Amino acid sequence: MTTASNKNYASALYSLTMVFFFWGFLAGANGVFIPFCKSHFNLTQFESQLIDSSFYGAYYIGSLLLYLYSSRVGYDFLNRIGYKKGIIYGLLISVVGAVGMIPAVNSTQYIFILMAFFVIALGFSLQQTAANPFAVALGDPATGAHRLSLAGGINSFGTTIGPIIITLILFGTVVATPDQVANAPISSINILYIILAGVFLLVAGFFAIKNMPRVTSDEEPERSNKLTKALLAISISLLVLIIIGFTLPESFGHGSTLALLVIALLMVVTILFRSNNAAQKDGSGWGAMKYPQLTLGMLAIFVYVGVEVTIQSNLGALLKTPEFGGYDESQISHFISLYWGSLMIGRWMGAVTVFKMSKRMRTLLSVAVPYLAFAAILTVNRISGRDVSDLYIYAICIAVMIAANFWAQAKPAKLLMALGILGIMTMLIGLHTDGKIGIFAFISGGLVCSIMWPSIFALSITGLGKYTSQGSALLIMMILGGAIIPPLQGSIADVLHNIHLSYWVPVACFAYLAFFAWKVSGILKKQGYDIENINTEGGH
Numbered sequence: 243m244t245t246a247s248n249k250n251y252a253s254a255l256y257s258l259t260m261v262f263f264f265w266g267f268l269a270g271a272n273g274v275f276i277p278f279c280k281s282h283f284n285l286t287q288f289e290s291q292l293i294d295s296s297f298y299g300a301y302y303i304g305s306l307l308l309y310l311y312s313s314r315v316g317y318d319f320l321n322r323i324g325y326k327k328g329i330i331y332g333l334l335i336s337v338v339g340a341v342g343m344i345p346a347v348n349s350t351q352y353i354f355i356l357m358a359f360f361v362i363a364l365g366f367s368l369q370q371t372a373a374n375p376f377a378v379a380l381g382d383p384a385t386g387a388h389r390l391s392l393a394g395g396i397n398s399f400g401t402t403i404g405p406i407i408i409t410l411i412l413f414g415t416v417v418a419t420p421d422q423v424a425n426a427p428i429s430s431i432n433i434l435y436i437i438l439a440g441v442f443l444l445v446a447g448f449f450a451i452k453n454m455p456r457v458t459s460d461e462e463p464e465r466s467n468k469l470t471k472a473l474l475a476i477s478i479s480l481l482v483l484i485i486i487g488f489t490l491p492e493s494f495g496h497g498s499t500l501a502l503l504v505i506a507l508l509m510v511v512t513i514l515f516r517s518n519n520a521a522q523k524d525g526s527g528w529g530a531m532k533y534p535q536l537t538l539g540m541l542a543i544f545v546y547v548g549v550e551v552t553i554q555s556n557l558g559a560l561l562k563t564p565e566f567g568g569y570d571e572s573q574i575s576h577f578i579s580l581y582w583g584s585l586m587i588g589r590w591m592g593a594v595t596v597f598k599m600s601k602r603m604r605t606l607l608s609v610a611v612p613y614l615a616f617a618a619i620l621t622v623n624r625i626s627g628r629d630v631s632d633l634y635i636y637a638i639c640i641a642v643m644i645a646a647n648f649w650a651q652a653k654p655a656k657l658l659m660a661l662g663i664l665g666i667m668t669m670l671i672g673l674h675t676d677g678k679i680g681i682f683a684f685i686s687g688g689l690v691c692s693i694m695w696p697s698i699f700a701l702s703i704t705g706l707g708k709y710t711s712q713g714s715a716l717l718i719m720m721i722l723g724g725a726i727i728p729p730l731q732g733s734i735a736d737v738l739h740n741i742h743l744s745y746w747v748p749v750a751c752f753a754y755l756a757f758f759a760w761k762v763s764g765i766l767k768k769q770g771y772d773i774e775n776i777n778t779e780g781g782h
Contacts, residue, residue, distance in 0.1 A: 255380045257448050261329065261373055262393040264438070265366055266400030266582070267407075269297075269551075275408055277558030277574070283352045287559055287741065288499055291732035294555050296356040297363045298547065298724030304367025305719040306473060313470055320372055326449060328372030333446035336365030340439035347431050365442075371718065395593060398586030398692075402619055405578035406626050408434070466529030466712070472517040473719075479509040500733040506726055514541055530709035530716060535762050539702020542758040543720040546698055548727025549665070549751035550691040553684060554581045555728045559741045560684070565676035566742075576623045577681065580633055581688040583619035587640060588692020590615045591647065608647065612640050632678065639668075639686040647693070654697035655763040661697075662756025665690040669749045673742070687748060694755065701762045705769050727751065 280290035312318045320328045339361030346354035377393050411434050487502050514537050521532035530536050561569040561577060569577075591612045594604060616637065620630045646664055650657035665687060672683035699717060706713045727747065735744035 254449075254452055255377065257445055257452070258329075258373060258377055258380070259393050259396040260441075260445055261333070261369055262397040263400040264441070265370065266397035266402075267404040268362070268366075268438075269401055269404070269582075276555055277562070279352065279355070280559070283350075285352065287556070287732040287735045288729050289352070289732075290559075291552075291555055291729035292356055293359055294551055294728040295725040296360040298551065298721055300360045300363035301367045301370075302719050302722035302725065304364045305371065305715060305721075306477060308368070308371065309473070309715060309719070310470065313465060316465070325372040325376040329369050329376065330446050330449050332365045332368030332370075332372065333442045333449070334365070335368065336362045337439050337442045337446070339363075339365060340435045340442060343435040344432050347435075371715075394589050395586065398582065398589050399618075401582030402579050402586050403622055405575040405582070406623065406628075409575035410626070466527055466531070468520070468527035469517070469529045469531045472513055472531065476510055476513050479513070480506055483509075497737055500730075500737050503726065503730040503733055507730065510544065510722070510726070511541060530706055530713035533706055533709070533713070535704060535765050536702050536706060536709075536713045536716065538758055538762055538765075539698060540716055540720045542698045542702065542755055543695075543717050544723035545727070545751045545754050546691065546694055546723070547721045548723030549687070549748050549755075550585075551724040552728040552731045552751075553687040553691075553745075553748055554578060556731050556735065556741060556744065557581065557684060559732075559735065560745075561681070563741060566681055567677070576628045576630065576633065577685065579623060580619060580636065581685045583615070584685060584688030585692040586619070587612045587615040588643065588689055591644070592693045592696065605648075609644055612644055613637070616640055635678070636682055636685070639682060639689060643686075643689040643692075654700050655759050658694060658697040658701070658759035659756055661690050661694055662752050662759060665752030666749055666756065669745055669752060673745055673749070676742075684745065690752070698755075698758070701759075701766070704766055704771055 276290050276293050279285065279293065280287070283289075308319055323331075339358050342361060343355065343358040346358045373393075411431070483502050483506050487499060490498055517528070517531050518534055518537035521528035522534070525532035557578065558574050560566050561574045591608055594607045594611055599607075620633060623630045623633075642664070646660045647657070650660050668683045668686045668690060672680045675683065699714075702717055703710050703713045731744045731747040734747060735741040738744065
């Protein structure tokens with residue numbers, strides 16, 4: 243890989259962090275945009291979650307298309323054009339989606355809004371595939387993880403302020419009256435997407451004219467015909483189920499939608515495990531899929547992204563219930579902001595381990611940094627005019643997360659196990675309580691998720707050797723979980739007529755992640771790897 247260790251590309255890095263910021267900004271803003279669209283278009287809870295399906299499904303489709311194209315032509319597309327051009331092309335695709343959102347909004351047809359979201363995220367998929375190695379190359383390779391941590395922190399900041407800015411744009415104020423909510427014109431979204439399209443185009447232009455290194459990878463993909471067939475089987479199965487879902491008469495009700503989503507989940511799980519079993523008998527043609535830690539890890543990433551998204555995507559509907567405060571769409575932004583801010587809290591804490599310092603200083607910062615991040619969240623919300631006094635008690639949840647981090651001692655399997663168990667506990671507390679205790683229990687799922695990605699990723703690719711690059715691409719594809727699990731929870735809420743009980747879905751997700759930590763530990767030990775010293779630098 244070509245790098246730029248001897249040059250100063252600080253301005254390029256700053257521009258690159260803007261890309262990370264907007265990924266987070268739009269992902270976090272969905273938590274406010276979803277309940278707004280549900281109210282405006284009179285959608286069911288399942289239908290409102292299709293925003294996540296189109297957004298995160300595009301990541302899977304984009305990664306799959308790149309994989310299939312590279313497999314067919316025998317070379318890596320991004321290798322040929324370079325990561326810089328990959329980011330530029332991804333930004334231009336997102337420009338098309340952002341511009342397309344304007345006529346989609348004015349058409350008042352929900353399907354066109356979903357299509358615009360899909361195109362924006364398709365560009366994000368290409369950007370994300372290229373941006374991570376590009377960030378590593380913009381300087382000394384030894385400090386590449388530092389730059390990724392910086393970019394991850396900026397991404398989390400985007401998810402934190404996204405809900406606040408979206409609420410301001412939709413309602414004209416951070417705290418709107420019910421009349422303002424009822425009369426908020428959906429055309430106000432045009433302003434946001436005109437700005438986003440302009441910013442995406444500006445950043446693409448900056449990248450085009452800026453003198454940057456041509457960064458590529460020397461590794462070309464290995465042909466894996468059986469793996470390709472497995473991925474196509476997943477894709478075709480999902481496509482068939484989507485077609486069935488759109489053609490079923492409305493008289494079939496919410497039960498048929500739930501059945502299709504359960505089948506979709508089972509199809510993904512079944513194909514993954516049948517593929518792995520076949521690969522264990524004869525590994526030829528399966529590529530990275532022949533490693534059980536990767537197959538389990540693909541499902542873990544699927545579940546992780548799904549649970550991270552579904553907790554906040556359904557939170558807006560939960561907060562509207564009388565038991566959880568009876569808030570309207572304009573009053574939930576600081577809760578959604580705190581959820582995504584929780585991811586920032588954890589990731590800033592995780593970044594402390596990247597830098598070289600004394601043990602005492604690391605311990606001190608591991609306690610101080612999460613609370614500094616919490617203070618930043620409170621400050622942003624207070625500046626926007628929000629009363630944040632009801633959020634102070636959340637400091638207790640942060641203390642529990644810090645304690646779990648110290649107990650795990652940065653050991654990925656141990657940390658993931660602790661976080662999985664904590665996730666189960668927080669969701670159970672939320673399910674058996676209501677009011678502020680229940681709200682903060684569910685929001686603390688963001689703290690649990692915040693530092694899971696590096697552990698899952700590191701455990702999944704350990705031992706893959708020359709298949710590491712391919713395994714990494716397969717893990718990125720499993721962001722697909724964000725497209726299936728949120729609508730699954732939304733459909734359960736519709737069937738039960740109870741959004742609160744639908745939060746058993748995150749319980750099941752965290753249970754699998756705890757199981758993965760236990761199972762993969764045994765697998766790697768049998769392969770002779772020291773799971774106590776696996777590197778988990780970087781993050782999602």
